[in-house]
Amino acid sequence: MSIQSTVQRSSRVTISNLRRTFADVVALDSFSLNIEPGELITLLGPSGCGKTTALRMVAGLDVPDSGSVEINGASVTNLPPSKRDMGMVFQAYSLFPNMTARENVAFGLRVRGVGKAERLKRANELLELVDLTTQANRYPHQMSGGQQQRVALARALAIEPKVLLLDEPLSALDAKVRTQLRDEIRRVQQEVGITTIFVTHDQEEAMAISDRVGVMNKGNLEQLAAPDFLYANPATAFIASFVGAMNRLPGLLMDANTVKVLDTTLKVANSSHGFASGSKIDVMIRPEHLMMTSGDIATILDRSFRGPMTRIVVVLDDGTRINLDVASASAISINPGDRVGLTITVDKALIEAR
């Protein structure tokens, strides 16, 4: 099949200053985002951060208090969902129980008045795209959760949407299926070349499949960047903690731009921190940015094997617990109770109030 025929074209999405309140709660505030054609953007954040609210407003399933959504420069803010040409896959299983997989995929085309022969042909092509040709005549209750979500993906793509919206489509699945389907979503998205917004609270999922990740917190988009950049350069302490593992080490602010931690002087990554020189603050250091050395500043508490790496937990003399990762091969000789030294392998870090 011609994969490119699945989408009308790759669309540019411009979201400007969306705001949504529920009673006194601000669910989304000044939410703006530009998505390039064919790009996969993930909105990542904890429950209640506003990511699903943002997605539902893009889909037209929720109405913003203010702000606008544009597709290729044309506003769709006031259009109902049925007129927006967007395909959506939901967190909950959303296949129509009274229809087979093929009928589900063909439903959107039927609504659009596409002839039976043509819509069945396209439904079969899309089921082939998600590798479910053999399940075409099955009803949702006869399929596994992963298969249902793949059919939902095919159904969303069948209408040749301008944008694909994925609202935590993997969260109801078990870990193995989740990883498989995650990779399959990325494969299909890249083959089809469709502009996609993916919502998840799982940072590993976000990092694995996104062109860019937007981290949301309390209704605000705190940072939007490529996954590797975001991981290496978190803009805020919240992002640093939410994306990947992070240690908080006690430090002393020497001046506005330098901090001392574990007898090492580092540059401060967040220059507009507002702390006075001499303040006692926390310094954010990732586990892989710490190295064990011979020394006598911490005691090994525990270790847990994680395949190629082993997570070591040490405790400083002031009681601060620190996680660090070492290659499993060299972790064999590390035993709880051993005294060790610690070296920081980066030259800058975020700081936050203690």
Next chain:
Amino acid sequence: MTLTPKLGPGLGFGLGVVAFYFLMPLVSAFEFSARGAGNVYSLEAYGRIASQYGFKDVILLTTRLVFVTVFLTILIMVPTVTWVHLKAKKLRRLIEFISLLPLVIPPVVLVLGVLATMPNYLKGTPMLLALEYVMLAMPYTFRALDAGLGAIDVRTLVDAARGLGSPWHTVFMRIIAPNIRSAIFGSIFLTVALVLGEYTMASLMLWETFPTWIATVGQSEATLAVALSIFSLAFAWVLLLALSAVERRQKGRK
């Protein structure tokens, strides 16, 4: 795994008592209606039903009332209960309470209230009685539809259908209705049974429906009146079985 209870002596005895309780009056009524002259059993009373004065008109009126009531009930209640599930979950208890009011307000009050408020052109038609029956059916239909919609993720299905371009009428006809079919049929069963058995309102509004007609006939001829009761019960069963067959056929297609 399905657990099927074994028919032990206790359960068998219980079922026997229940069956006796329900069947004995029916058997007795049938026995009474079949008593002919000289204590000879015959179905002569049943043979005379169709030739009774007014029988045809009563059957036609009652059948019309059944269809109109079922149509209006489904037309009003399916969108209403769906709306409650989609947009007003917090109002569910209130609407459930409102739907119960026809059970606690005496029929005479309902009839007088309706007669006092409805336009004159409706007062001379049986449609007004059908509207009363729609009210009476509300407590039963609300519960049946509420349970049906509660069993599916109606919000996600509606969002999915709307997102795929469905207008609202398509959402109702192709997505909601087929997935709460059992609940809709349950509502129809209850409404049909209610219309076929309702006496007080029809009598107060001076319409001769099947139940009021049976009462009138029964005043002059007891055997025929009982035969009519058995006939009306059989008529209701046949109607409900027909509806049930339609539902099973649709399920079978799936």
